[in-house]
Amino acid sequence: MTLRETDGRVAVLPRWFPTNQGGLCQKGWTAAELLDHPDRLTTPLLRDPASGKLRPASWEAALDRVVAGIHTVQAGGGRDAVAVFGGGGLTNEKAYALGKFARVVLRTRHIDYNGRFCMSAAAAAGMRAFGVDRGLPFPLSDLGTADTLLLVGANPAETMPPLVRWLAEQRRRGGKLIVVDPRATATARLADLHLQPLPGTDLAVANALLHIALTEGFVDIGYIAGRTTGFDDVRRAVAAWWPARAEALSGVPVADLEETARALGTAERTIILTARGAEQHANGVDTVTGYVNLALALGLPGRDGSGYGCLTGQGNGQGGREHGQKADQLPGYRRIDDPADRAHVAAVWGIPAGDLPGPGIPAYRLLESLGTPDGPKALLVFGSNPVVSAPRAARIESRLRDLDLLVVVDFLRSETAALADVVLPTAQWAEEDGTMTNLEGRVLRRRALREPPPGVRTDLEILAALAVALDGGSVRSSGVDRGSSIAPEPRVVFEELRRASAGGLADYAGISWERIDDRDGAFWPCPEVDGPDTPRLFADRFLTPDGRARFHAVQHRPAAEEVCAAYPLHFTTGRVLAHYQSGTQTRRVPALRQATPAAFVELHPDVAERLGVTDGEPVRVVSRRGEMVAPARLSPAIRADTVFAPFHWGGAARANTVTNDAVDPISGMPEFKICAVRVEKVNAT
Ligand SMILES: Nc1nc2c(c(=O)[nH]1)N[C@H]1C(S)=C(S)[C@@H](COP(=O)(O)OP(=O)(O)OC[C@H]3O[C@@H](n4cnc5c(=O)[nH]c(N)nc54)[C@H](O)[C@@H]3O)O[C@H]1N2
Numbered sequence: 074m075t076l077r078e079t080d081g082r083v084a085v086l087p088r089w090f091p092t093n094q095g096g097l098c099q100k101g102w103t104a105a106e107l108l109d110h111p112d113r114l115t116t117p118l119l120r121d122p123a124s125g126k127l128r129p130a131s132w133e134a135a136l137d138r139v140v141a142g143i144h145t146v147q148a149g150g151g152r153d154a155v156a157v158f159g160g161g162g163l164t165n166e167k168a169y170a171l172g173k174f175a176r177v178v179l180r181t182r183h184i185d186y187n188g189r190f191c192m193s194a195a196a197a198a199g200m201r202a203f204g205v206d207r208g209l210p211f212p213l214s215d216l217g218t219a220d221t222l223l224l225v226g227a228n229p230a231e232t233m234p235p236l237v238r239w240l241a242e243q244r245r246r247g248g249k250l251i252v253v254d255p256r257a258t259a260t261a262r263l264a265d266l267h268l269q270p271l272p273g274t275d276l277a278v279a280n281a282l283l284h285i286a287l288t289e290g291f292v293d294i295g296y297i298a299g300r301t302t303g304f305d306d307v308r309r310a311v312a313a314w315w316p317a318r319a320e321a322l323s324g325v326p327v328a329d330l331e332e333t334a335r336a337l338g339t340a341e342r343t344i345i346l347t348a349r350g351a352e353q354h355a356n357g358v359d360t361v362t363g364y365v366n367l368a369l370a371l372g373l374p375g376r377d378g379s380g381y382g383c384l385t386g387q388g389n390g391q392g393g394r395e396h397g398q399k400a401d402q403l404p405g406y407r408r409i410d411d412p413a414d415r416a417h418v419a420a421v422w423g424i425p426a427g428d429l430p431g432p433g434i435p436a437y438r439l440l441e442s443l444g445t446p447d448g449p450k451a452l453l454v455f456g457s458n459p460v461v462s463a464p465r466a467a468r469i470e471s472r473l474r475d476l477d478l479l480v481v482v483d484f485l486r487s488e489t490a491a492l493a494d495v496v497l498p499t500a501q502w503a504e505e506d507g508t509m510t511n512l513e514g515r516v517l518r519r520r521a522l523r524e525p526p527p528g529v530r531t532d533l534e535i536l537a538a539l540a541v542a543l544d545g546g547s548v549r550s551s552g553v554d555r556g557s558s559i560a561p562e563p564r565v566v567f568e569e570l571r572r573a574s575a576g577g578l579a580d581y582a583g584i585s586w587e588r589i590d591d592r593d594g595a596f597w598p599c600p601e602v603d604g605p606d607t608p609r610l611f612a613d614r615f616l617t618p619d620g621r622a623r624f625h626a627v628q629h630r631p632a633a634e635e636v637c638a639a640y641p642l643h644f645t646t647g648r649v650l651a652h653y654q655s656g657t658q659t660r661r662v663p664a665l666r667q668a669t670p671a672a673f674v675e676l677h678p679d680v681a682e683r684l685g686v687t688d689g690e691p692v693r694v695v696s697r698r699g700e701m702v703a704p705a706r707l708s709p710a711i712r713a714d715t716v717f718a719p720f721h722w723g724g725a726a727r728a729n730t731v732t733n734d735a736v737d738p739i740s741g742m743p744e745f746k747i748c749a750v751r752v753e754k755v756n757a758t
Pocket residue numbers: 191225226227228229231232233253254255256258271272273274275348349350351385386387645646647648649650651652653654655717746747
């Protein structure tokens with residue numbers, strides 16, 4: 074988008090770009106309304122010990138409080154007593170600086186971020202199959218030319234509206250769109266075929282599709298032999314997935330499974346995409362792997378106009394997962410437990426490799442450990458609102474309250490900021506330069522329109538100031554200048570990021586801000602300034618050591634929590650068009666609030682009738698963790714054994730009070746998309 078400021082008023086204008094072709098969604102059109110919003114934080118806040126309230130304070134007093142708090146907890150509990158929590162909305166520069174700040178200045182192993190709740194299942198599956206994790210290994214426009222497009226657990230009509238033009242283009246050219254979702258969403262209504270499985274059964278569906286592809290002879294034997302390893306195990310694993318068995322588990326009719334397998338297997342150009350519906354499960358990595366296996370068996374990845382991809386979520390959901398805010402990661406997708414990777418990054422950072430901490434722990438486990446005897450006692454949050462967005466959120470809220478020091482850097486008073494000891498006001502997206510990497514792995518520039526309001530600092534300025542103030546305390550080690558390790562200027566940070574990522578999987582070495590400006594961004598890997606970038610991966614080889622993609626045999630597992638007499642319904646969660654994430658931003662925009670003023674519980678009319686509930690009447694959704702209350706929204710579009718709620722609200726309507734905190738054993742992804750509940754009429758008790 075382009076922003077224009079006239080007489081102090083900022084207008085949003087759509088901009089033509091290869092991905093959106095001038096399209097914006099309602100949240101884009103209204104995004105500038107928060108820049109001068111009355112709720113905007115313009116001064117640091119400190120919790121007053123006497124009243125217990127947050128009170129405006131000077132930057133000096135606020136930073137002093139942060140530094141003293143960090144020194145105290147590290148003196149008592151060692152370096153790992155401080156933890157950092159980041160976000161996939163941060164620019165590449167900020168994500169990189171945050172990881173460096175944790176490892177070089179705080180010297181803690183504890184850093185992770187909200188992408189763990191978002192991209193981690195697909196990321197882990199992509200790494201183990203292809204040797205790299207790039208959401209789409211091809212440009213988004215390929216969707217428009219797909220003859221068959223399968224969307225599994227994705228609702229882009231509400232979550233990525235500008236993408237819908239590619240679905241329309243695909244349909245216009247005669248392509249077939251198949252959507253897999255327990256609800257007949259706005260996206261499913263665009264499809265030729267809608268499979269409506271029970272939540273948590275996507276892997277059974279994938280294995281049955283591959284079973285049918287094998288039986289009917291759609292698999293690409295030459296591709297499997299020439300470009301992959303491990304197919305024999307997968308063939309054995311799917312042999313027992315007769316379509317009727319998958320139908321019994323998922324409720325998807327055999328005829329629909331067969332139609333899907335044939336559409337995938339006979340098309341010239343076939344694309345399979347997953348999103349959070351399939352991924353946010355305690356078996357998320359295996360479920361994605363099931364669809365990757367299917368794509369590989371059909372010979373899709375690397376074939377022109379075909380492939381597997383995952384629809385990446387947040388504004389910088391891709392770049393945010395590449396440059397070191399993940400517990401086990403260093404910039405450029407380097408691994409913090411790999412000696413050569415540590416040596417490379419330590420050299421760029423000017424510290425001995427031995428000074429780098431080891432891997433930390435994934436987001437939910439980190440949040441759950443806060444304030445416990447063995448866990449961190451201080452937490453710094455940049456770009457997340459876990460009080461609303463973490464699974465089993467009441468427990469996380471109480472862990473945050475147990476901390477000795479909670480610092481939240483935000484431009485609004487989020488539910489998490491409301492619990493903080495120190496809140497630091499930061500700049501918004503229109504007020505700072507930087508880069509973001511989109512769902513195609515394309516690095517883009519974001520230019521500042523204006524200065525932040527007086528009294529507000531950027532995230533980088535805050536990190537730089539903290540580094541200076543903390544140096545000389547508990548983190549001092551001889552001969553290393555940690556105080557000046559974080560540059561406040563985004564461009565300086567980007568230049569360093571290029572060097573730190575050089576030679577890594579996500580190699581930005583050849584990408585300069587000028588190069589991005591001159592063209593429509595640049596796709597990583599891009600190792601040479603004068604060399605090409607990489608819009609398409611896998612044409613000749615995969616990024617595994619032997620260049621072959623790896624099949625992994627995977628089997629369906631039941632949800633971590635199954636329905637029973639006391640909790641007879643399946644509960645799943647997700648998004649609505651008008652709101653974004655934990656809602657901190659969109660709940661404050663009048664037009665968006667008007668579009669969807671409050672949370673709701675989507676119920677099938679048969680369930681409502683059984684409960685004696687009418688449309689709009691408040692209902693209580695109860696799980697073993699807790700309950701939420703919101704008006705019932707009756708809809709025949711949802712399965713009768715499943716209820717749905719959006720997660721954009723806090724307080725009594727917080728869906729995450731109800732969700733289960735089971736996590737995927739490989740990725741740490743929480744099971745946001747299924748748990749067992751009962752629904753009650755509120756005035757009945
Ligand atoms: N309006 C809006 N847009 C957004 C966001 C937002 O908050 N609001 N957030 C952004 C971010 S960070 C992300 S990650 C993306 C997410 O984008 P999506 O993945 O498209 O969003 P969700 O609504 O979380 O989930 C998609 C669908 O999964 C379905 N689903 C639930 N359980 C299951 C299941 O077990 N199997 C299958 N197959 N489907 C299931 C839900 O019914 C839902 O329609 O959206 C991005 N865009």
